[in-house]
Amino acid sequence: MKFTAPAEHNPIDQLKVVGHPHDRIDGRAKVTGTAAYAYERHQVAPQAAYGYMLGSAIAVGKITRLDTSQAEKAPGVLGVVTYKNAGRLKKSKSHASRLLAGPNVEHFDQAVALVVAETFEQAREGAKRLHIEYTSWPGRFDLAAEKVRAVPPKSNPMSGPPDTRVGDFESGFAQSPVQVDSTYTTPDQSHMMMEPHASIAAWHGDQLLVWTSNQMIAWAVRDLSETLSISPQKIHVSSPFIGGGFGGKLWIRADAVLAALGARLVKRPVKVALARHQIPNNTTHRPATIQRVRLGASKDGHIQAIAHDTTSGNLNGFREERAGSQSRLLYAGPNRLITHRLATLDLPEGNAMRAPGEAVGHLASEVALDELAVQLKMDPVELRLLNDIQFDPEKGPQRPFSSRKLKECLSEGARRFGWERRHPQPGQVREGNWLIGHGVASALRNSPTLESAARVRINSSGQLTVETDMTDIGTGSYTILAQTAAEMLGVPLHHVTVKLAESHFPVSCGSGGQFGGNSSCSGVYAACLRLRNALAHKAGWDVETTTFSDGHMSSAGQTRSLGEVAGPKGLSAQDKIEFGDSQKKWVQASFGAHFVELGVHRISGETRVRRLLGVFACGRILNPKTARSQLLGAMAMGLGAALMEGLAVDTRYGNFVNHDLAEYHVPVHADIPHTEVVILEELDDKSSPLKAKGVGELGICGLGAAIANAIYNATGVRLRDYPFTPDRLLSQLPPV
Template sequence: MKFDQPATRNPVDRMKVVGKPYDRIDGPLKTSGKAPYAYERYDVVPNQAYGVILGASIAKGRIRRLDTSAARAAPGVIAVVTHENAGTVNKAKAITAKLMAGPNIDHFDQAVAIVVAATFEQARAAAQLIAVDYDRAEGRFDLAKEKASAVKPKMDGPADTAVGSFDDAFAKAAVKLDQTYTTPNQSHSAMEPFATIASWEGGKLTVWTSNQMIAWARRDLSEVLGVEPANIRVVSSYVGGGFGSKLWIRSDAVMAALASRVAGRPVKVALARPQIANNTTHRPATIQRIRLGAGSDGKLTAISHETWSGDLPGGQPETAAMQTRLLYAGANRITSHRLATLDLPEGNAMRAPGEAPGLMALEIAMDELAESLKMDPVALRIANDTQVDPEKPSRAFSQRDFVGCLSIGAQRFGWDQRRATPGQVRDGRWLVGMGMASAFRGNLTMKSGARASIDGKGVVTISTDMTDIGTGSYTIIAQTAAELLGVPLEQVVVRLGDSDFPVSAGSGGQWGGNSSTAGVYAACMKLREAIARKAGLMAGDARFDEGKVISGSRSFTLAEVAGRQGITVEDSIEFGDLTKTYAQGTFGAHFAEVGVDSATGEVRVRRMSGAFAAGRILNPKTARSQVIGAMTMGLGAALMEESIVDTRFGYFVNHDLAEYHVPVHADVPKQDVFFMDEVDDKSSPMKAKGVGELGLCGSAAAIANAVYNACGVRVRDYPLTLDKIIRSLA
């Protein structure tokens, strides 16, 4: 099915099942411990051995000597695999260089060897017996020091944009702001660690792994191992969180596959929590310079957003200026991205890459501008709304109820009670303040397919390689099928996360829910046609309701039409050029109230609230769960999350959850989420958009702005730890 024209009225619009707050159908399995995660799959293949990865103890250099003799002689050891005996590994691919060391070392804790043993304890003990001598090379680990050497990167879309004459407009602006903001390196910290079971049968490989994008995993394993994709099966039925870190295969998958090939038996591997921070990916730190010029009425006349980040050679920048191209009106504007080479572990996608750190800076800048203008921050944002792409005015937004989010969000939060002058509200020793920020995340879609079948009992089965990373994919896919085929939700079976199924959009970029359900829509519409045809009905006239197909006075149960052999079809959704014709985005407004201890500078978030416009909400319960989780992640980004680099040795020091701080229950306040009543017919036949990352975009800045309103201390260097506050606290 091709989606290249705005959606018209279709069966989803009935909203009998779609749009209802159903509980997650995978919930009972997960809460009872019956959902099989990758490392727990004892049932899939017998004779599993255990693998433990040894990581590099330097950040840059070469392996001079690698002695595995003691490890090979250790009790229970089956094999020790290094670059010297791993067999066919495609070193030409950049992904290989990151996932397996030898002889070059690209970053600290890069996989040097894997020990395979009969038990985990034996493998772990033997791994410590491997002797590695290195020739250490000087590395680059400090973004601020390398900023001057940063270059214009290759990236999807232009690295720089320019419209109008920024310099002239900024020079003439009645009110100006020119500030630099920094965001730190951050770790994904998903609950489920990276884990894989790999098993070879002849020349065919099966991996049970924790991965967000099944088709990508199959492709990358094929390239690395030199095996045809048809001979690789990837299974990821349940994923315990990923946040982007599991978009691509990591060392657990590659090393498990290599180890299984050498050992001649299935091998299971999990990265220990302290390995994850340095062995996998992270959100890169940024330096962002923002210049804003406005008239006395608050209308922006000049906007500049320049951003710097770092990565390994051949890496990608953190695209922190992307939202600035679309969020606010302004005739004269420039954005730029620069990338420095750093020898730290790989920087890559983490929930809302680009917009999350970009709005952490931009939305403080807007708050500072509002103060200079003596203007309410909500009013400033409303004054700079636009219904067209500011860089391409001929391209209108498909739907943009940004002003509605600001207005309703402010009303629900009680924004009118805010005191504009900082430090005016006390609650005992606590200084209390309110802050707000805009939310924006681009609406992305990807081709997505599914297989739909119905059997002689009237049970509908949907099979697609889509993954559920805790987002509710099982549930919204089941709702989509139930709606289109007119059956109860309990009569739908959803099978996910297997490369034997049709290729889907996968989970990432906030595209998963909208794209995958659109793919299921395409398959179910094709199944409706097949059912109607078999029943001797005209597909265009047929209705599907209460387990029946109906046309005029004729009615058949789906079970009797399917018969003993059943009916199975496949189809996919392919998206055309509507994103070129229409700018597509999701919008929102965050509000936060905090308390700052007047003696210690400690910050406590008291409540958070947000209003969001993200197209049709397919399931309000699962969508709200995504947003409050993202808001909580924003709380962590604002106040505590930071991967601290030891610039002497080039690694993240706080590489476990004892020292890398994330919010716990006691940190999370009351959270209010409101979804605007919106459908977007330019987005997909579901008329939905993504929502999983929107709640993170801007939430940290709302907290930072509330801290300033509470105590008058403006911190432009995240996270807002108490040492940064107390030194300026009156």
């Protein structure tokens, strides 16, 4: 179906199943360890051999000697894949570099070999016996140094042109009596999902079967097809459980390709998991940014000029980090300039990580807002309320927001948090050795919608089966898709089975960009409408007058059970949702406000967050339990970005030094206080038939800025270089 006009009243509005906080239907499998993740699928490939990847020891250069003989002689080793025997491999359009190096090397830890052996221990031992020599060439590893050579990147359909200009920023800024001009830096970050990238591959004749951990099944097929030069019809991908992705598993990585090559070489299935320490340098990361924000305002706090100039870098001039995205939309102001620049670096590929663009963009723009509030001597909540706008500030009133409750989020958050008790002067509240501060920030994350298909079957017992190649990366897809189908056909939730993430299922939107829940449920909605039609047709009834409830369908005084109508062979229906130009007509975004209370230790410079409150408005909430989890989980990741996360670049050798969980710090239990999440009532009829919006990435946007602002409130120290580890605070804290 085509979604071309705002949704009217539809079966979802009954809210018998949708909108309720159902436990995850895959929960029992996950808490008992019976959900099988990619590397654990012994049943599909019982005789799989083990592959161990070796990555390049240099960043840029050439392999000058590659001796696999000792490895091949090692006990249990079945074969070694290198560029010499891999056949011709192409670089897919989704990748910045090739997934197997040789003879040239493009980045540190780029795969150079896969050793395949009978056991994991033997494969790992074999990798130690590879003898590889390199010639290393100089590379570009320092974003700050390369910034002068950065160029405007290409436009892209999702985020538009790299530069936008409205009014006359330069004059508007110059004439503003109150000005902020600050530069912020954010480091490279690693997704560090708990399940390392893993794949099992097997060949059945010329058919390639890959059991993997991937967010986008159809993209995985496409990219394997491009890389290996085989027809997509001959590739089968399966990924029913995914141990976290956050963007790091949007595209296939070396594990999938090497498993396929290894399986071809040794003529049996091969399984490959990346070692934790290979993830930062072998796979993708969120690129570092340098962001300059200029704000000009009148003395009463109305913003007159906004500029947000951002620079990021990437391998082979791949793609930029769109850190200025939210600055185009968040606040009013007649004169605007948003620019993105891209430097070429020889670090590993930078790519999407949870809320690409906005997550790090807010870390600059929402701190700049706080700096403006300080200059104005104005409450930062009040400043944000004053500059709210209900339409696209670049396009004008003809492009309104489909729904926007930023003001309500800020006001409700301030009320619940007790914001009025915050001390407006920094450094005034002390408890023992702890300096206490409070901070606020807004949150905006675009809510894209993508085409998504599904098939729904009903059997003679009235049991539904939903099939789509959608994935569940922890988001709750299994559960909300089941809720959608149950609501549409009027059956209880436990009468719905959801099967996901097989490439022979109808192609969905996949999981990413917080489009997954809204778009894939809309695909199931469309398929269910078809199934309702098919059932009504089979019963000989008019679908317009037929109601579906309690496992039955009724029309004109007659009632029959769904199973009986479906008959012994059952019925099946398939459709997809297409979204037309609704994203052009309306700006579609989710909103929120973060409130933080923290303490900074006046001697050690350590920051401890004590209270976290997020208030969000993101359309209809399909499942309050799983939606809340998405939001609070993203807030935890936002806390990590503010206080601890950062890949350290060794600019001599071009690698990320802290490449494991001992050195790349992510939040642990002790870092995260009880997290309060409030979701405001909202229906967005312009977004989808479900009237929902994106939830999964909103929570990370702005939280780190609220922490930065709270640290300023606690100490009077304005930090602009993330993350705010104690060493960065220590030298600036007032004398003890």
